Amino acid sequence: MQNKKVQKETAYIHKGYQSVEHQDSLAVPLYQTSTFAFETAEQGARRFAGEETGGVYSRLGNPTVRVLEERMAAMEYGEGALAFGSGMAAVSAILVHLTKSGDHILCTRGIYGCTFGLLNILQEKYNVSHDLAILNTEEAIEAAIKPNTVCIYIETPINPTMEIVDIELIAKIAKKHRIRVVVDNTFSSPYLQNPLKLGVDFVLHSATKYINGHGDVIAGIVVGNDKEEIERIRLSVQKDFGGIISPFDAWLLIRGIKTMHVRMDRHTKNAEELVAYLKTVASVENIYYPFDTSNPQYEIARKQMSGGGGLISFTVVGGMKEAQKLMNELKLIKIAVSLGDAETLIQHPATMTHSVVPEKERLEMGITDGLLRLSVGLENSIDLIEDLKQAFTKL
Numbered sequence: 001m002q003n004k005k006v007q008k009e010t011a012y013i014h015k016g017y018q019s020v021e022h023q024d025s026l027a028v029p030l031y032q033t034s035t036f037a038f039e040t041a042e043q044g045a046r047r048f049a050g051e052e053t054g055g056v057y058s059r060l061g062n063p064t065v066r067v068l069e070e071r072m073a074a075m076e077y078g079e080g081a082l083a084f085g086s087g088m089a090a091v092s093a094i095l096v097h098l099t100k101s102g103d104h105i106l107c108t109r110g111i112y113g114c115t116f117g118l119l120n121i122l123q124e125k126y127n128v129s130h131d132l133a134i135l136n137t138e139e140a141i142e143a144a145i146k147p148n149t150v151c152i153y154i155e156t157p158i159n160p161t162m163e164i165v166d167i168e169l170i171a172k173i174a175k176k177h178r179i180r181v182v183v184d185n186t187f188s189s190p191y192l193q194n195p196l197k198l199g200v201d202f203v204l205h206s207a208t209k210y211i212n213g214h215g216d217v218i219a220g221i222v223v224g225n226d227k228e229e230i231e232r233i234r235l236s237v238q239k240d241f242g243g244i245i246s247p248f249d250a251w252l253l254i255r256g257i258k259t260m261h262v263r264m265d266r267h268t269k270n271a272e273e274l275v276a277y278l279k280t281v282a283s284v285e286n287i288y289y290p291f292d293t294s295n296p297q298y299e300i301a302r303k304q305m306s307g308g309g310g311l312i313s314f315t316v317v318g319g320m321k322e323a324q325k326l327m328n329e330l331k332l333i334k335i336a337v338s339l340g341d342a343e344t345l346i347q348h349p350a351t352m353t354h355s356v357v358p359e360k361e362r363l364e365m366g367i368t369d370g371l372l373r374l375s376v377g378l379e380n381s382i383d384l385i386e387d388l389k390q391a392f393t394k395l
Ligand SMILES: *Cc1c(COP(=O)(O)O)cnc(C)c1O
Pocket: 086, 087, 088, 089, 112, 114, 155, 159, 184, 186, 187, 205, 206, 207, 208, 209, 218, 219, 220
């Protein structure tokens, strides 16, 4: 089983785990331990020297966490993975690993707010500069690359406007310049998009979202296609910065991942039904969804994603006041940031996730005051549409 190539859904359930190695336990055991006891002083010395495999201390590795990492590596078609205590711990570890003072990071315009905050810290304190640019053509990408660019960092679809970035194009140009590419794949999940297959170097996730899928864990994952490099990060940045995941959270993620394909299919189906409904609503102006045929980047979305996913953004006529009124009238749909949970969530980017972005930049990014983002959950879409309908009639 371990080395056999299997379909992705099968990998989500089996990869990285052998029950014979764990007292025949069907479910992955939870090794809730901080440290590991050595049989002899010499054995401890061998483990510290890396001459013998086995537990040392859970910040350096834990058997439950290791199953999660091997499973995630298989799920993203990579060679190695590292699990972290949050998506931001994953982002910061990879950026610290890839850069040194004087280097430059090129990013898509529209990145996760805390990633933007991290880039500013790197710039102010460690002389690692960055630019945010629209990277939608070969010319634009070439023009944005500087002599000291060491990393292109992208998100696609871009939050919350669902702009699509052509991963293959970026990877091709970056390779020519020997620049590493990192993709934050949180919005798509490994089920819908696999950037390593398209030529990038690292994929990362806020596993808080679709990977866990149940709204009860904060966690992050980095997957790479060079096992040695991943192990170097484990024994440097991850070990010494210490942003590791707890064994219990890893255990919950392993449990969540087993149903990821089933959940993503339902998130996507529900989202498609909601998009169809929103198109009929007079007070909805624009709808942003990757697989909507009116999306200008529909073709690129089809090329690199196997489904449109569970996130929809739309603008309400009347701006902030009407958008907030709609939210307040909802009864079933919860007002909350985050995404990828069983519960359908709605948030107002201008005053919530993107409130730190200066107004001018925010509007340039298409994040208007009337924009709302829906993370479509796993409820029956009839009830979700009913809830939206009754709220729209109050506007
Ligand atoms: C949530 C999120 C993050 C940060 O992850 P945490 O688990 O909250 O630390 C990073 N990138 C994207 C796209 C996210 O949605």
